[in-house]
Amino acid sequence: MLKYLFEPGFFSSGPVHTAVGVGAVVAITSAVVGVFTVTRGQSFAGHSLSDIATTGGSAAFLAGVNQFWGYLAFGAGAAAFMEMTGVQRRRGRDVATGVVLGSALGLAALFLYLGTLRSSTTGASFTILFGSVFVLTPSTVPALIASALLALAVALLLARMLLLSSLSPDIAAARGVPVRAVGAAYLMALGVSVALSAMVIGAVLSTALLIGPAATALRVTKGPVRAVAVAAAIGVAATWLGIVLAYDSYYWPPARHGWPVSFFVVTLIVGGYLLTYAHPRWRRPARRDEPDPEHACSPA
Amino acid sequence: MAELLRLDGVGVRLGGREILRDVSFTIAPGEFTGLIGPNGAGKTTLLRVILGLQPVATGAMLLNGSVGYVPQKLAIEPDTPLRVRDVVGLGLDGHKLGIRLPSRARRERVNEMLTAVGAQRYANARIGELSGGEQQRVMIAHALIARPRLLLLDEPLANLDIASVGGIVSVLARLARAEGTAVLISAHDMNPLVPVMDTIVYVASGRAAVGSTDQVVQPEVLSRLYGQHVDVLRVHGRILVVAAEETGAVPADAEHVTAAG
Numbered sequence: 003m004l005k006y007l008f009e010p011g012f013f014s015s016g017p018v019h020t021a022v023g024v025g026a027v028v029a030i031t032s033a034v035v036g037v038f039t040v041t042r043g044q045s046f047a048g049h050s051l052s053d054i055a056t057t058g059g060s061a062a063f064l065a066g067v068n069q070f071w072g073y074l075a076f077g078a079g080a081a082a083f084m085e086m087t088g089v090q091r092r093r094g095r096d097v098a099t100g101v102v103l104g105s106a107l108g109l110a111a112l113f114l115y116l117g118t119l120r121s122s123t124t125g126a127s128f129t130i131l132f133g134s135v136f137v138l139t140p141s142t143v144p145a146l147i148a149s150a151l152l153a154l155a156v157a158l159l160l161a162r163m164l165l166l167s168s169l170s171p172d173i174a175a176a177r178g179v180p181v182r183a184v185g186a187a188y189l190m191a192l193g194v195s196v197a198l199s200a201m202v203i204g205a206v207l208s209t210a211l212l213i214g215p216a217a218t219a220l221r222v223t224k225g226p227v228r229a230v231a232v233a234a235a236i237g238v239a240a241t242w243l244g245i246v247l248a249y250d251s252y253y254w255p256p257a258r259h260g261w262p263v264s265f266f267v268v269t270l271i272v273g274g275y276l277l278t279y280a281h282p283r284w285r286r287p288a289r290r291d292e293p294d295p296e297h298a299c300s301p302a
Numbered sequence: 303m304a305e306l307l308r309l310d311g312v313g314v315r316l317g318g319r320e321i322l323r324d325v326s327f328t329i330a331p332g333e334f335t336g337l338i339g340p341n342g343a344g345k346t347t348l349l350r351v352i353l354g355l356q357p358v359a360t361g362a363m364l365l366n367g368s369v370g371y372v373p374q375k376l377a378i379e380p381d382t383p384l385r386v387r388d389v390v391g392l393g394l395d396g397h398k399l400g401i402r403l404p405s406r407a408r409r410e411r412v413n414e415m416l417t418a419v420g421a422q423r424y425a426n427a428r429i430g431e432l433s434g435g436e437q438q439r440v441m442i443a444h445a446l447i448a449r450p451r452l453l454l455l456d457e458p459l460a461n462l463d464i465a466s467v468g469g470i471v472s473v474l475a476r477l478a479r480a481e482g483t484a485v486l487i488s489a490h491d492m493n494p495l496v497p498v499m500d501t502i503v504y505v506a507s508g509r510a511a512v513g514s515t516d517q518v519v520q521p522e523v524l525s526r527l528y529g530q531h532v533d534v535l536r537v538h539g540r541i542l543v544v545a546a547e548e549t550g551a552v553p554a555d556a557e558h559v560t561a562a563g
């Protein structure tokens with residue numbers, strides 16, 4: 003069985019080792035940060051950051067530097083901008099935000115076009131938009147790991163404050179939590195996570211790795227610790243399995259040239275999410291609206 | 303007895319408008335105080351002043367101990383991954399950095415609080431799945447677990463059915479007595495609180511009248527407060543504050559409607 007899953011050379015390939023290691027670290031970070039993104043109702047902020055990171059990656063390509071620095075600069079910059087203007091607190095996607103995000107992708111198209119003219123490497127556009135964990139430049143790997151650990155550390159360090167703030171910002175503030183600063187630090191971690199996910203599955207798809215495992219975990223767990231653990235496990239499983247399948251697909255039709263990793267990772271994540279609707283126990287209603295049996299009040 | 307809280311001539315301005323003017327009262331340990339007034343009178347604003355979330359324009363506030371707070375409404379997303387026991391636990395250490403290891407002492411303290419408010423039955427349910435009355439009990443446990451000297455509650459009885467109102471009031475009265483915790487509870491309908499209130503702080507038209515229920519809930523006192531003639535009716539053991547003429551500015555839509563409905 004395992005012989006059929008792992009095609010020859012999988013375990014001895016250098017790029018595969020890098021992909022498996024970086025993929026896991028990024029998947030864990032994105033999933034953990036993603037749990038708080040969903041909990042705080044900021045999925046849309048995550049989505050906006052991924053659009054802007056796309057522009058950043060394309061600009062980096064045009065400038066001839068590794069796309070990670072473009073993702074990171076634009077992702078973190080946009081996060082800071084959102085924090086200052088407060089747009090991330092606006093839940094709906096209003097027209098102005100939509101127009102800005104549309105123009106971000108328009109710029110990305112221009113940068114990619116100009117960059118391709120200059121360097122005539124057509125594969126780069128694909129890598130920026132849809133990622134490729136197999137072609138990570140070895141020199142960026144330490145930076146990827148360090149950024150991931152930093153974002154993960156911020157999320158875990160602020161975990162309780164973030165949960166208390168999402169319960170009630172007033173309670174958190176009254177208990178001395180610097181609610182605004184905590185939100186800003188968290189948003190920076192979100193920007194970094196988007197940049198990291200963009201490296202693995204591409205800027206356009208990066209929210210899948212961020213939101214997908216978290217949303218799935220929140221459907222099948224109740225408490226915070228389990229939600230974070232299950233989200234991380236789903237993220238790593240989807241990434242690893244995606245890497246294995248992409249490696250195998252080098253032997254598949256039509257081109258015998260390998261299918262994109264992002265296709266497998268995103269499909270697995272979406273498949274996992276849809277599975278939660280199949281199991282009756284997880285098909286729970288959003289709200290239980292029975293009258294409360296207050297008379298069943300306990301004796302002191 | 304040394305006082306826990308003292309407000310001295312507190313005035314608050316919001317958006318250039320004077321919301322509260324010259325509000326003065328004190329709360330002693332273990333005292334049960336009702337903060338009564340119609341919608342928009344400034345009850346939430348006054349609680350935010352005491353919590354240190356709202357700066358005062360005039361006067362001073364002196365607080366001699368820790369405060370627990372039960373806000374009127376939780377702003378949670380439906381899939382927030384917090385079970386009832388997690389919410390109560392956050393009352394102990396939700397303001398701290400880092401993650402914590404599970405401990406038996408902590409688990410027992412959480413269970414003890416859940417039992418005290420009668421919420422142990424749904425201890426493992428998600429907070430977002432509970433009804434309003436159940437959420438209020440959980441938030442009371444959350445606020446009390448750190449043993450505050452003063453518990454502030456913002457309209458915990460609004461939008462609850464009669465049975466839930468009675469349940470919450472008795473839980474509060476019992477806990478206040480047992481732990482010596484002072485309670486300041488806001489409400490637009492004073493009736494459920496009349497049996498348990500030591501002091502009433504009645505806010506209207508930006509000012510406050512303070513005293514026992516009998517002292518404050520009088521036509522002369524409330525007419526002076528509202529700046530127009532109001533009657534105080536006692537019907538079937540309920541108190542109704544009624545404006546002589548419907549000007550819209552007045553209590554007519556507070557106690558009056560609640561009592562009639």
Ligand SMILES: Nc1ncnc2c1ncn2[C@@H]1O[C@H](COP(=O)(O)OP(=O)(O)O)[C@@H](O)[C@H]1O
Nearest residue numbers: 316317321339340341342343344345346347348
């Ligand atoms: N941030 C704000 N800016 C301006 N006015 C406000 C603000 N918050 C509350 N108000 C006004 O202050 C008054 C008192 O509000 P509030 O304290 O919420 O009343 P209550 O809790 O008694 O219903 C209301 O008229 C409200 O419109």
Ligand SMILES: [Mg+2]
Nearest residue numbers: 345346374457
């Ligand atoms: Mg209010």
